[in-house]
Amino acid sequence: MRYDSLLDAFGGTPLVGLPRLSPGPDVRLWAKLEDRNPTGSVKDRAAFYMVFAAEKEGLLRPGSTILEPTSGNTGISLALVASLRGYRLICVMPENTSAERRMLLEAYGASIVNSPAAGGSNEAVRVAKGLAEEHPDWVMLYQYGNEANARAHYETTGPELLSDLPQITHFVAGLGTTGTLMGTGRFLREHVPGVQIVAAEPRYGELVYGLRNLSEGFVPELYDESVLTSRFSVSSGDALRRTRELLKAEGLFAGISSGCVLHAALGVAAKAHGVGQRANIALMIADAGWKYLSTGAYGGTLEEAEARLEGQLWA
Amino acid sequence: MHVNLVEQEAMAIEVRIPTILRNYTGGEKSVQGAGSTLDELFADLNGRYDGLRGRLVDDAGESPASLRRFVNVYLNDEDVRFLGGLAAPVSDGDTVTVLPAVAGG
Numbered sequence: 001m002r003y004d005s006l007l008d009a010f011g012g013t014p015l016v017g018l019p020r021l022s023p024g025p026d027v028r029l030w031a032k033l034e035d036r037n038p039t040g041s042v043k044d045r046a047a048f049y050m051v052f053a054a055e056k057e058g059l060l061r062p063g064s065t066i067l068e069p070t071s072g073n074t075g076i077s078l079a080l081v082a083s084l085r086g087y088r089l090i091c092v093m094p095e096n097t098s099a100e101r102r103m104l105l106e107a108y109g110a111s112i113v114n115s116p117a118a119g120g121s122n123e124a125v126r127v128a129k130g131l132a133e134e135h136p137d138w139v140m141l142y143q144y145g146n147e148a149n150a151r152a153h154y155e156t157t158g159p160e161l162l163s164d165l166p167q168i169t170h171f172v173a174g175l176g177t178t179g180t181l182m183g184t185g186r187f188l189r190e191h192v193p194g195v196q197i198v199a200a201e202p203r204y205g206e207l208v209y210g211l212r213n214l215s216e217g218f219v220p221e222l223y224d225e226s227v228l229t230s231r232f233s234v235s236s237g238d239a240l241r242r243t244r245e246l247l248k249a250e251g252l253f254a255g256i257s258s259g260c261v262l263h264a265a266l267g268v269a270a271k272a273h274g275v276g277q278r279a280n281i282a283l284m285i286a287d288a289g290w291k292y293l294s295t296g297a298y299g300g301t302l303e304e305a306e307a308r309l310e311g312q313l314w315a
Numbered sequence: 316m317h318v319n320l321v322e323q324e325a326m327a328i329e330v331r332i333p334t335i336l337r338n339y340t341g342g343e344k345s346v347q348g349a350g351s352t353l354d355e356l357f358a359d360l361n362g363r364y365d366g367l368r369g370r371l372v373d374d375a376g377e378s379p380a381s382l383r384r385f386v387n388v389y390l391n392d393e394d395v396r397f398l399g400g401l402a403a404p405v406s407d408g409d410t411v412t413v414l415p416a417v418a419g420g
Contacts (some may be wrong), residue, residue: 060372071419103344106377119417120417121417121418122417122418124418125418129372131343131417134350144418146370147361156352167388173420174419176418176419177419199394202419202420203412204417206334208332208417209333209334209335209414209417210334210335211335211417213335214335214336214370214383214385214415215385215386216385216415217386217415217416217417218385218418219384219385219416220418228397229397230394230397231394231396231397232389232392232393232394233387233389233392233393233394233412234392235342235392235413285417315419
């Protein structure tokens with residue numbers, strides 16, 4: 001396949017069957033390999049869309065500064081677009097994110113502002129909003145509330161899935177900004193009667209929930225509960241175990257958030273299998289495992305890996 | 316001893332409490348409760364941990380009581396908002412996890 005530039009080469013990712021993890025011929029799992037995007041994650045779709053939309057609206061001009069709160073992948077995607085289009089990028093990142101993400105951001109020439117580990121991405125959002133107020137000329141694309149994030153999935157991920165798997169019954173993806181689930185979910189609901197949209201949400205160590213009080217909680221502006229059928233909270237231990245199963249059973253070297261998604265998908269699959277219902281379950285592999293090697297997720301015992309991941313933002 | 320055993324059997328729903336609400340449970344990470352719905356469970360807990368329910372449930376408005384916006388409650392790892400909210404049925408052996416809503420991405 002040929003593209004004019006790397007920025008045109010996002011999406012169109014493969015959908016591969018997971019025959020060894022599927023419970024039987026009537027209940028099948030299909031993995032959408034989002035690591036096959038220009039910077040290696042699903043976030044290229046949202047980030048490119050957000051930048052293209054901001055350019056179209058005249059918000060971004062050569063030399064502009066982009067500011068974004070991100071735990072990693074969105075920042076890396078924005079860093080690629082920024083470097084090619086001549087923007088400066090400042091990412092506000094919680095300090096408890098993997099070393100590789102920081103190295104990649106720096107390699108692309110982005111700057112990083114650290115936000116405190118306690119409170120996780122909530123703190124990154126708070127710090128970024130503060131910086132945006134101090135620097136009104138900076139452009140915060142704000143992935144949590146930017147309609148172009150969800151639209152990217154409505155216009156690309158959804159149609160790709162429908163075209164590759166017209167008999168799709170379930171879509172399972174990670175819940176972060178909620179953009180993937182909102183956009184893809186809306187598209188599929190409009191085209192596939194009865195389709196189930198299932199969210200898998202990472203459950204981190206206690207540090208990440210260390211808010212000062214409940215009113216500091218956060219629900220992304222993009223989130224619309226009515227798009228989802230169900231939502232599961234997946235512990236770090238379950239996510240790690242499934243990440244390793246994916247590698248061992250199917251040869252798929254995925255990031256830890258994909259283990260989280262697989263855990264929810266296997267739950268859905270077991271339920272369908274138990275009641276003798278046919279199912280074709282598509283699940284999102286948001287990225288590959290490279291960026292998490294330093295976390296020790298793939299080596300030693302599960303208990304050791306889980307202990308190393310305590311307090312880390314792994315999705 | 317016998318009384319204790321009976322009590323434990325009757326109160327067999329485990330409720331995991333997030334750090335920021337442990338001032339209501341005397342520092343306990345996990346407490347036990349009873350009830351046939353989430354609403355009943357929270358009312359039962361409030362009898363022993365006064366004020367806890369008010370941090371989880373908003374019943375100030377004219378609409379029926381519902382979970383507070385920044386509170387997520389999971390019944391055996393599934394978000395209760397998709398299981399009927401406060402009316403979600405619960406039973407012995409279930410685990411209920413309360414967490415503040417945090418950002419991802």
